[in-house]
Amino acid sequence: MRFYPGCTLSSSAKPYKRSIDWVWKRLGIEMEELPGWTCCGATSAHALSRDLAYALPARNLALAQELGDELIVACSACYSRLKIAQKALENLQIRGRVTRVLGQSLEGHVQIKNILEVLSGHVPRIQKEKTRALEGLKIACYYGCLATRIPRVKGFDDREHPTMMERLVSATGATALDWPAKTSCCGASFSVIHEELALKMCSQILEMARRCGADVIVTSCPFCQYNLDWAQWTLSRQDGQKPKIPVLFITQLVGLALGGSEKDLMLNSHLISTEKITCRAQTAEGAL
Amino acid sequence: MEAPLARSLEFLKQVEAHSSEPVRRCYQCDRCATGCPMVPYMQHAPNELFRLIQLGAKETVLSSNAFWFCVSCYTCSVRCPNDIDITHVMDTLRELSLREGFPPALPQARDFHELFLDCVRRSGRVSELELMARYNLKRRKPFSRLALGWELLRKGRLELWPRRVISLHEIFAPFVSSPSEGRKVEGRKGGRSQ
Numbered sequence: 001m002r003f004y005p006g007c008t009l010s011s012s013a014k015p016y017k018r019s020i021d022w023v024w025k026r027l028g029i030e031m032e033e034l035p036g037w038t039c040c041g042a043t044s045a046h047a048l049s050r051d052l053a054y055a056l057p058a059r060n061l062a063l064a065q066e067l068g069d070e071l072i073v074a075c076s077a078c079y080s081r082l083k084i085a086q087k088a089l090e091n092l093q094i095r096g097r098v099t100r101v102l103g104q105s106l107e108g109h110v111q112i113k114n115i116l117e118v119l120s121g122h123v124p125r126i127q128k129e130k131t132r133a134l135e136g137l138k139i140a141c142y143y144g145c146l147a148t149r150i151p152r153v154k155g156f157d158d159r160e161h162p163t164m165m166e167r168l169v170s171a172t173g174a175t176a177l178d179w180p181a182k183t184s185c186c187g188a189s190f191s192v193i194h195e196e197l198a199l200k201m202c203s204q205i206l207e208m209a210r211r212c213g214a215d216v217i218v219t220s221c222p223f224c225q226y227n228l229d230w231a232q233w234t235l236s237r238q239d240g241q242k243p244k245i246p247v248l249f250i251t252q253l254v255g256l257a258l259g260g261s262e263k264d265l266m267l268n269s270h271l272i273s274t275e276k277i278t279c280r281a282q283t284a285e286g287a288l
Numbered sequence: 289m290e291a292p293l294a295r296s297l298e299f300l301k302q303v304e305a306h307s308s309e310p311v312r313r314c315y316q317c318d319r320c321a322t323g324c325p326m327v328p329y330m331q332h333a334p335n336e337l338f339r340l341i342q343l344g345a346k347e348t349v350l351s352s353n354a355f356w357f358c359v360s361c362y363t364c365s366v367r368c369p370n371d372i373d374i375t376h377v378m379d380t381l382r383e384l385s386l387r388e389g390f391p392p393a394l395p396q397a398r399d400f401h402e403l404f405l406d407c408v409r410r411s412g413r414v415s416e417l418e419l420m421a422r423y424n425l426k427r428r429k430p431f432s433r434l435a436l437g438w439e440l441l442r443k444g445r446l447e448l449w450p451r452r453v454i455s456l457h458e459i460f461a462p463f464v465s466s467p468s469e470g471r472k473v474e475g476r477k478g479g480r481s482q
Contacts, residue, residue, distance in 0.1 A: 011417070045405060051462070051463050145363070151365040
């Protein structure tokens, strides 16, 4: 397995990378970083240039294709861009244009997998090998837009009502809530270019989670995690009132169940404190 | 105000050719607008925009703010019963609008994307710290989000030194120009005059 981490995983989503590494080691999954990988273009390439939005992911697909391996992607935006480009490259005209620029053929097929697919293959092991039962913890699984909504591509889960994270949450012993905002949009890059609007979008999601009684939100997307964390931090500086909901990466939650420490999983790096969950996990350890 | 149906097929064909999407199939079912989280901020809902494209109202379409407010959540694309990738058409309209010299409704979005791509061009990857610093300078708000930046840095969530993997000038050259060269998309002949 080759891993495409994407740019955010060495920066704002470092806890995602750290917790993936920890969980993978714990479960004995072997995965190497794709050597020489470059940015997929994220939200900006497709905003300004159609062909650049295909060429940037294609460069990485060409690298992966030489190694003839599965490509595992953690970031929802990277996953979406790679999948969209791969689909578009089936069009011979587009493939012709991109091949000319890259100077490389794009004949081989790379199997691109979302990290949730890999993780959910280990549900029975997580269930069996967990050292902490997170019973009673109510969790809202938040998928955001990009992991499941890829036009004309058969996804790994239902587009509007995915349930893969819920299965993982149940494996940890926690309760996965049924809530209606799991594929709503957090505003993505609008948290930079139009703060007010992004705050509004995040608030609606957070409010829904709050009303459904969520103790925690878990997500598999770096932008969703950052935006929901950032929005609560920003709003609390304005009003300081509402109860805050920690936003964890799914691998941090799985890691907690498998016995990972706060440091192993970088749970101390969040803008909204994750203390209440780590405390809960430690209590659960005593009980198990 | 443009005369409706004046150049009808010309613009429709241009949008369809660039996007490879069958815009003509749209029959106004409104599912895109119903699912769109940004409709309240758009001058034209996606289905309205599509009708205007079918009618050839190029000027109205390309000067709309709709595609600047599109957040690319793909809800419309996966719900469209006519299998039109609407989000991709929004990208097309943004690209055409810039190319033809229409001023962007969200200039900060254009700046952000250009700076983002410039980071990728020069080093192969994006450094969030570098991008935010350059964005603040460009927007002439050098001290914006300082408290947030400090908080992220303190918690180990900002990489201090950008990594240079590889320069991607060759991949970029045919598609977008670097900020130092000025915008390829601006000041084109025959842009806004119709």
